[in-house]
Amino acid sequence: MTAPAPAPAPTRDPGPDSRPARGVRLDGVARGFDGPQGRHEVLRALDLELAPGGIHAVIGPSGCGKSTLLRLVAGLDAPSTGRLTTPGAERTAVAFQEPRLLPWRTLEANVALGLPRGTARREGRDRVRRLLQLVGLEHAAGQRPREVSGGMAQRASLARALARGPEVLLLDEPFGALDALTRLRMQDLLLEIHAAEPTTVLVVTHDVEEALYLADQVLLLRSLRGAEAGAASLARRIDVPGARPRDRTDPALAQLRAELLEGLGVPTHHHTEDPR
Structure with a gap:
């Protein structure tokens, strides 16, 4: 008896930045x-x-x-x-119901965790700053999750998800x-x-x-x-x-x-x- 063929694996693009x-x-x-x-x-x-x-x-x-x-x-x-x-997974980001921020890191540092690996320091800093401005948290960049409201923490979670520029x-x-x-x-x-x-x-x-x-x-x-x-x-x-x-x-x-x-x-x- 022939064994059933395995289920096809998901098709995922490597996701280079030049890809539309x-x-x-x-x-x-x-x-x-x-x-x-x-x-x-x-x-x-x-x-x-x-x-x-x-x-x-x-x-x-x-x-x-x-x-x-x-x-x-x-x-x-x-x-x-x-x-x-x-x-592809590297071009996909997820934000959950709970912000899931690291409590010992500042909001700025939490957002930076979403940056792609290998991002240059200056480029990453500029990207994080822009995202914090986009979600209205530039004034709270140095605060930790326990020091801000639930809505602010959720905004930081969204910024972190966007940090890699997901498709x-x-x-x-x-x-x-x-x-x-x-x-x-x-x-x-x-x-x-x-x-x-x-x-x-x-x-x-x-x-x-x-x-x-x-x-x-x-x-x-x-x-x-x-x-x-x-x-x-x-x-x-x-x-x-x-x-x-x-x-x-x-x-x-x-x-x-x-x-x-x-x-x-x-x-x-x-x-x-x-x-x-």
């Missing part, structure tokens, strides 16, 4: 894990293309594979089957731990950063309003049912109209919000006239 910016493509990508109760599939037959330079949001219920998808694109994991094409920026619930007002401010800051340094952004979020405000395209993952229960696949792809920054009260966004909530299984309430 690229997006991300998944063709029939699946990811499963072997456990004590057998094989558990997380993602199944996922076809996805992220246009270069766009902001793409992924939403879905907890446990549907959003973080698994992010790990695949980041190069931290490999698909069980299918083909994944990205610019793809991956954000895993980046503002989920912040208070509501700071979260709104961070959303606007992300748009300002993207305008100043365009890159392909993939953001995982549970917040439908955040997805519609930030993204050119919202991708809804949903767990499959019936015989295929357990794995998740792409249920809906919604292109969001309008230039950024958008009006959060735009009726068009309200309609898309209702569609996404319906796709998530959240009932929306329609008001009707009182017949009396």
Whole structure:
């Protein structure tokens, strides 16, 4: 009996600086894990293309594979089957819900950790200074994480992720731990950063309003049912109209919000006239 062929490895470019910016493509990508109760599939037959330079949001219920998808694109994991094409791990950066800054280093030194290896000292210093200005932290460059607010720490985390000049920026619930007002401010800051340094952004979020405000395209993952229960696949792809920054009260966004909530299984309430 012939042994099955191994799953194809992700295709990753070496990512020299002269290479034009690229997006991300998944063709029939699946990811499963072997456990004590057998094989558990997380993602199944996922076809996805992220246009270069766009902001793409992924939403879905907890446990549907959003973080698994992010790990695949980041190069931290490999698909069980299918083909994944990205610019490469060295041209991809990740920022998480928690800033994950080194507490004994200043914000400036934490941002510098994101610089590519071999960066000349003066070039690196100038790059870090520019990023700190971009995220509004130049006044706090010498402070340590415990001395600043959660929003400031998250801004430093974003600056660190941008330090290498990534072609793809991956954000895993980046503002989920912040208070509501700071979260709104961070959303606007992300748009300002993207305008100043365009890159392909993939953001995982549970917040439908955040997805519609930030993204050119919202991708809804949903767990499959019936015989295929357990794995998740792409249920809906919604292109969001309008230039950024958008009006959060735009009726068009309200309609898309209702569609996404319906796709998530959240009932929306329609008001009707009182017949009396």
